[in-house]
Amino acid sequence: MNANRDSNxxxxxxLITLGAGSGGVAASRRAAAHGARVAVIEGSRVGGxxxxxxxxxxxxxxxxxxxxxxxxxxxxxxxxxxxxxFDMRRxxxxxxxxxxxxxxxxxxxxxxxxxELIEGWARVVEPHHVAVGKRTLTxxxxxxxxxxxxxRDSIPGIEHCAVSDDLLDLTDLPECGAVIGSGxxxxxxxxxxxxxxxxxxxxxxxxxxxxGFDDDLRxxxxxxxxxxxxxxxxxxxxxxxxxxxxxxRLEFADGEAHTFAFVLNAxxxxxxxxxxxxxxLGIALGANGAVxxxxxRHTTARGVYAIGDVTDHMNLTPVAIAEGRALADALFSGSxxxxxxxxxxSAVFMLPPIATxxxxxxxxxxxxxxxxxxxxxFRPMRQTFFGGHxxxxxxxxxxxxxxxxxxIHMLGADAPEIVQSLAVALACGATKAQFDRTIALHPTAAxxxxxxxxxxxxxxxxxxx
Ligand code: NDP
Numbered sequence: 001m002n003a004n005r006d007s008n009x010x011x012x013x014x015l016i017t018l019g020a021g022s023g024g025v026a027a028s029r030r031a032a033a034h035g036a037r038v039a040v041i042e043g044s045r046v047g048g049x050x051x052x053x054x055x056x057x058x059x060x061x062x063x064x065x066x067x068x069x070x071x072x073x074x075x076x077x078x079x080x081x082x083x084x085x086f087d088m089r090r091x092x093x094x095x096x097x098x099x100x101x102x103x104x105x106x107x108x109x110x111x112x113x114x115x116e117l118i119e120g121w122a123r124v125v126e127p128h129h130v131a132v133g134k135r136t137l138t139x140x141x142x143x144x145x146x147x148x149x150x151x152r153d154s155i156p157g158i159e160h161c162a163v164s165d166d167l168l169d170l171t172d173l174p175e176c177g178a179v180i181g182s183g184x185x186x187x188x189x190x191x192x193x194x195x196x197x198x199x200x201x202x203x204x205x206x207x208x209x210x211x212g213f214d215d216d217l218r219x220x221x222x223x224x225x226x227x228x229x230x231x232x233x234x235x236x237x238x239x240x241x242x243x244x245x246x247x248x249r250l251e252f253a254d255g256e257a258h259t260f261a262f263v264l265n266a267x268x269x270x271x272x273x274x275x276x277x278x279x280x281l282g283i284a285l286g287a288n289g290a291v292x293x294x295x296x297r298h299t300t301a302r303g304v305y306a307i308g309d310v311t312d313h314m315n316l317t318p319v320a321i322a323e324g325r326a327l328a329d330a331l332f333s334g335s336x337x338x339x340x341x342x343x344x345x346s347a348v349f350m351l352p353p354i355a356t357x358x359x360x361x362x363x364x365x366x367x368x369x370x371x372x373x374x375x376x377x378f379r380p381m382r383q384t385f386f387g388g389h390x391x392x393x394x395x396x397x398x399x400x401x402x403x404x405x406x407x408i409h410m411l412g413a414d415a416p417e418i419v420q421s422l423a424v425a426l427a428c429g430a431t432k433a434q435f436d437r438t439i440a441l442h443p444t445a446a447x448x449x450x451x452x453x454x455x456x457x458x459x460x461x462x463x464x465x
Contacts, residue, residue, distance in 0.1 A: 021048020076386020358407025
């Protein structure tokens, strides 16, 4: 239990958390479980980005798109499907009910854990002091878990465009639209919208989408997006967005212009720190407004910590949760456990999805590994049966020196489910020989990962800098 309790009664709370998203809720509940007196302050809805306007509703929209695919494919499997159409209004109502249900669960979890929920926008006014409305609350420890929000100033005029929050709240889908960017959000929504029948044009400044992902995935992602009917415009980010009546005109440096009724600004997110008053604590924010933290999530101000997207280092819900729990354990049970972020899997929920863990081929070679690359590129049984074109691609990076599997990359149906399971093998340091010894589970797509016999190529180490 909390050894410091008696010496800290001069504060209203042992911990005040700013932000009731996934990270803030997890940290607050864990702290309360250790006996700490905890309040969490939230100005918007409990559940944060992931539950209310991110991962969860996005995935529900992806499922809606998958049903469309299934209906189209069903004919090939012997079904006769009558006329069908997607009604965004019905989806939106069901989504609103589901997020409300989940928010209710989050609220209940906080209450059951003994965490006090205070609704309002928080501002730090001096060390240990937080203002919410007319109240000022004090705590020994302050945790900043306020997340991030879409950038609205990346391109002149981009503030006229919709952001992902707006898209998830649409009740009618546009017939056609543009997406600017080629990161997680751009690619997921371009893909989902296209599968729901929207004619999508994707504008991005790089040659391939999804910077930071393995090049073999990036090239295949582009092919899959094109196959889904999306008009790709690589090397083409607008330098201005102009309102033109009810439409938006995207203007490009070469004088070209394209006009759309709907444009999604997916040019990144920025930490929510603008009005937090962190400067009063002497915290110098990073270039993007991020709160700098050390490996234990301590900021430069004593007793002030930050986790999750507000620190802008690995913006994934499970990372924020792991950081929050580790911090609460450290503060209130003396744990010295650090969060191991050396192998974090991630997924892009386009259709078909991408999932990945470990370094890209280029990163591994740069880091001094000589590599054996195993890969498999095929049309899954489900597709071949009805004449579908969707492909699956799987890639293993194996250290040529000690046979350890360093990275797994996949684009194809069920990739996130498959890679999540294989992540355990990687965390255990699995070798290719152990993959080879594993008897396949047949017939599955995942069995390909244990059936890759000969390397497709060998890559020399590129030397360590
Ligand atoms: P990303 O950082 O992934 O992508 C931003 C995109 O915007 C990039 O394609 C970038 O281009 C482009 N961009 C930035 N500035 C400009 C500009 N001025 N003009 C044109 N293009 C520009 O951000 P997202 O908002 O998509 O996602 C934010 C984070 O949220 C992700 O990094 C991820 O961590 C997390 N997330 C995770 C999801 C998941 O786990 N499935 C889903 C959604 C978000 P370039 O590449 O050329 O720099």
